[in-house]
Amino acid sequence: MKEIDYYWDKLNAMTVEYAPKVVVAAITLIIGLLIIKLFRRVLKRLMTERDFDPTLLKFVMDVFTWIFRVLLIISVIGKLGVETTSFVAAIGAAGLAIGLSLQGSLSNFAGGLLIVMFKPFRVGDYIEAQGQAGTVNSIQIFSTRIITPNNQVIYLPNGALSNGTIKNFSQEPLRRTEIVISVAYSSNLQQVKDAIMKIANEDPRVLKDPAPRTEVRTLGESGIDVVVFMWAERPNYIQLVSDFYEKVKLAFEREGIELPFPQRDLHIKNLPGDPKA
Numbered sequence: 193m194k195e196i197d198y199y200w201d202k203l204n205a206m207t208v209e210y211a212p213k214v215v216v217a218a219i220t221l222i223i224g225l226l227i228i229k230l231f232r233r234v235l236k237r238l239m240t241e242r243d244f245d246p247t248l249l250k251f252v253m254d255v256f257t258w259i260f261r262v263l264l265i266i267s268v269i270g271k272l273g274v275e276t277t278s279f280v281a282a283i284g285a286a287g288l289a290i291g292l293s294l295q296g297s298l299s300n301f302a303g304g305l306l307i308v309m310f311k312p313f314r315v316g317d318y319i320e321a322q323g324q325a326g327t328v329n330s331i332q333i334f335s336t337r338i339i340t341p342n343n344q345v346i347y348l349p350n351g352a353l354s355n356g357t358i359k360n361f362s363q364e365p366l367r368r369t370e371i372v373i374s375v376a377y378s379s380n381l382q383q384v385k386d387a388i389m390k391i392a393n394e395d396p397r398v399l400k401d402p403a404p405r406t407e408v409r410t411l412g413e414s415g416i417d418v419v420v421f422m423w424a425e426r427p428n429y430i431q432l433v434s435d436f437y438e439k440v441k442l443a444f445e446r447e448g449i450e451l452p453f454p455q456r457d458l459h460i461k462n463l464p465g466d467p468k469a
Contacts, residue, residue, distance in 0.1 A: 415452025
């Protein structure tokens with residue numbers, strides 16, 4: 193019975209000593225989470241009112257949320273009576289070790305910051321980078337999520353993305369075509385150009401300023417390459433190019449303009465001493 197009384201008294205003493213700390217720590221945790229939630233709402237409202245980019249808004253909110261959560265955890269541990277100085281030192285040492293082992297992730301984090309600050313692209317833009325092309329779905333802390341035209345999801349590391357070449361097809365409102373059409377050497381070039389320009393001038397999607405134009409690009413092995421330059425608004429670009437090829441094929445058939453095909457001229461020479469010479 194004495195042992196039971198001893199442990200009972202010890203449990204009561206520990207309860208009296210630590211219960212207030214646990215209560216204070218719990219209250220600190222609850223209040224801290226509420227403050228973080230309120231902070232996110234206020235920050236979102238302020239940035240929305242000032243017309244901040246949605247990508248920047250989400251990125252900033254995620255970064256600050258995780259910073260405040262780490263500070264809240266340290267504060268709660270301090271309320272429980274744990275020495276936070278050594279705890280913070282341990283976190284710093286662990287952070288250094290993790291940082292050295294996750295240099296690639298830190299590079300991706302820094303790349304994400306650069307992308308958000310300098311905005312080479314935004315959510316909804318169609319880009320080509322790192323050998324991949326698609327519509328930007330989201331810019332996350334370590335990677336950028338794009339969706340390809342055939343609905344595949346690709347995650348591009350922000351570090352490589354920020355240091356590489358990015359081709360943004362959505363940034364400018366206008367796009368210029370550079371369509372190469374090959375015709376046979378027997379074709380009348382002026383007739384070819386007139387047929388092409390007629391198609392371009394009759395299409396309402398082709399802008400009049402800058403005006404469409406054609407020029408001879410190269411004299412190829414099998415035919416003459418004529419390049420067509422037309423300006424159009426970005427939403428009309430893809431369909432315009434597709435329709436243009438179809439109209440050119442039909443127009444060439446009507447006017448008897450021949451499209452080239454691979455061909456070679458073979459010359460056979462009899463060598464001296466050949467019995468057939």
